[in-house]
Amino acid sequence: MEETILVGDDLMMGPPSPVIPPEIASHVLEGVDLCDGILRNLFLCLQINDIEPFCQDELALYRQCAEKRDKELRLRLQDSERKLGSSMPLDQAKERASQLESEVTSLERRLILASAVEGIEGFRQRWSLHGRLTDTK
Structure with a gap:
């Protein structure tokens, strides 16, 4: 069985985080986990170990968190645009x-x-x- 080692470029798979217009950003971002704590841990791990293979847990956790966050943001973004359009x-x-x-x-x-x-x-x-x-x- 072959072991997969994640690298930083693996975080760039799939679409990037959504672009949120400033006029609805406060509503869309409210209460969403931005994964900043996990990202801080990843950077700390990379700073201490200097290479990605020693930070597999942090890379995997950040990737999962970012995918969940982006999915939630896209749903909220669509909902907010719909509400904004119907109120204009x-x-x-x-x-x-x-x-x-x-x-x-x-x-x-x-x-x-x-x-x-x-x-x-x-x-x-x-x-x-x-x-x-x-x-x-």
Whole structure:
């Protein structure tokens, strides 16, 4: 049986954390575990041990916490956008919807351009843009 060793890049699998608009951030973030304590422990472990294989528990805990946090944030974000849209006057809601659509179009174009970038830098750009793209759709 082969043992899997996690590294920092494993934390970049899947979409990145959602981008939360400032106007609804206080409502969306309220009561959510931001995983900052686990992240602090991970950095402390890396500082003490200097290499990732000695911090497997911390890496796994942070990854689980971040996935749970991001899932909860995405649900809250969708709910908040829905509530915000239904409470706005119709012309403002239409304007916000068209603004979000233009952001999605811009992000899709940037995602296509980032696909041509070679290596890890292209991967990081696509990974970052992917999360932002799914949050605005």
